[in-house]
Amino acid sequence: MGTLSVGLLGQAELTLNKKAGLFLGGGFDLLGIQILGVVAIAVFNVGFSFLMFSGLKALGHLCVIIQDNFEQFLSQFFSKIKD
Secondary structure, eight states: OHHHHHHHHOOGGGSTTOOOOGGGTOTTHHHHHHHHHHHHHHHHHHHHHHHHHHHHHHHTOOOOOOGGGHHHHHHHHHHHHHO
């Protein structure tokens, strides 16, 4: 919300491009730039997460524990920690 707040309420004298936010008469220019930034960050996060989870899955380090095997998993995990 803070990123989009700059596009809505940014004062012209405080922004780098000297444009005001939408509510202060600056139009959609600054808000459009802020929305583009939010979209770029979201795309990067989705892509990077996909790559990381795909790599973990390929290496066999990504597992989903079924409730039936949860107690067995916990006992194996804690026995490795004790040793």
